[in-house]
Amino acid sequence: MRPEAGGPRFTGPRFTALRFTGLQRLLHWLMAICVLAMLFIGIFMVSTVRPDYVPLVALHKTLGVTIFFLVLIRIVVRSISGTPPLPADLPPMMRLGAHLSHYALYALMIAMPLIGYAMLSTAAYPVVLWGNIRLPALLPQSDQLHTLLWAAHRWLALAFFALILLHFAAALFHALVRRDGVFQSMASFGRRRPAAPAE
Template sequence: MTDVSKRTRFTSVQRVLHWLMAIGILSMLFIGVAMVSTIGRQYVPLLVTHKTLGIILLILALVRLTIRFMSGAPPLPIDLPEPMKLAAQLSHVGLYILMIGMPLIGWAMLSAAAYPIVLYGGFRVPAILPQNAMLHALLWNAHSYLAFAFFALVLMHLAAGLYHGLVRRDGVLQTMLPGR
């Protein structure tokens, strides 16, 4: 393995996971909005898709975090101002917290409502909390409000990537782009 401080890119596995999860997370946000804005027949398929994708993203986030601890990340540019470095670090922490926390909150919310958690293929996920109507309401609100925060953080992450790639042209965006 190469010295992390000399690396100029994330590993191939990190890049693949990043882009798979980016597609999955954006899909989840839009599926979630569609799901809560309908009472039509499409509600159940959207719900099953949302739950299934949520569990998949939870697993991928845990794998990704493990790989991040093992492989590290390329260093930020030396000339990057300290407030921007801090913002980058805090935004990544926030993204990981939400990538792991949102599916867990959704799972806990459904558990507290005693809803069966059935994924594609009829796979059942066990409840992680006992039934509790007040806890369900609290978790539903947390899941809803954090989804907006997650979307805002994703937009800021995208804006920062574009800023680094198009304005600063400092190589930060290239560390996560596919290809050579």
């Protein structure tokens, strides 16, 4: 049962916070920084032949693996802590779009590092992280497979960037237009109060 206009009334013992937990918000903003850094580093990588190309590649690989493990942690935390309910008056198509876009973001944050790892393996490039941690090859060397994975990595990166822009636009829409608390649920401010679980 949802709160009535005169005040919150709940019939069950379970309550859902209107904000994500502190750990969820920390993971979200940390991953946002890592993802944006990785995307822009990737853009610089493909558009430069300067000597800083090699350290950019090393940083790009490290960020990719970091994001991969962070998203796995985030999925576990999300399954344990749950998520705040979307506003009851949110149109069905917007509700569906919110769910699908989040699933797509999670899928890409898992797929992109794995595809990049496989792509480097097929080109016999070593994957060295944090200075001296060398990962084993994921796939055998293959020029044909490397070309295919490189193209997949590139096009998925463009789709990822488009989804991030859409996510940012949706956040601004909820914060400035609807003002329905969705943005505040992931921001570091806003009141924390109980709400009835979504029906």
